[in-house]
Amino acid sequence: MNEIIIVAGKTKGGVCRLRHCLWEKGYNSIPCKSAEQIIEEMEIFPTCDATVPMVIIEPEILSEFSDDLIARLSDFALDVPFLLSNQEEVQADLAETFDKICEYRAVFKHQQNPELADILIDAGVVVTCG
Numbered sequence: 001m002n003e004i005i006i007v008a009g010k011t012k013g014g015v016c017r018l019r020h021c022l023w024e025k026g027y028n029s030i031p032c033k034s035a036e037q038i039i040e041e042m043e044i045f046p047t048c049d050a051t052v053p054m055v056i057i058e059p060e061i062l063s064e065f066s067d068d069l070i071a072r073l074s075d076f077a078l079d080v081p082f083l084l085s086n087q088e089e090v091q092a093d094l095a096e097t098f099d100k101i102c103e104y105r106a107v108f109k110h111q112q113n114p115e116l117a118d119i120l121i122d123a124g125v126v127v128t129c130g
Contacts, residue, residue, distance in 0.1 A: 001049050008034075009085070042077050056085055062098055070097060
């Protein structure tokens with residue numbers, strides 16, 4: 001079964017840079033531009049013999065999430081960790097939105113996959129959520 005990491009964000013450069021870092025180390029990823037697309041991809045992949053081991057979100061995209069989409073993501077696929085890229089640039093309201101989405105979500109920890117964790121840290125991704 002293939003694993004595909006979802007990289008969601010508004011900035012093409014940031015998303016492409018992170019996807020390139022993952023690709024260089026043999027990890028597959030797909031870009032998403034909206035919460036709806038994240039949910040859609042996470043529903044489709046299992047039907048294609050693929051899993052989503054994590055979703056990486058750029059803070060800027062969180063401003064476009066409606067209360068309904070935040071609620072849907074908060075309850076959807078809780079076994080899939082969501083990670084935040086560029087944490088130092090997160091506004092307080094966007095951090096609160098991210099915390100709501102991650103409140104009951106599985107947490108990705110460095111020891112689960114040290115190689116992937118190191119790649120993510122080098123790319124500016126916060127390795128634990130919640």
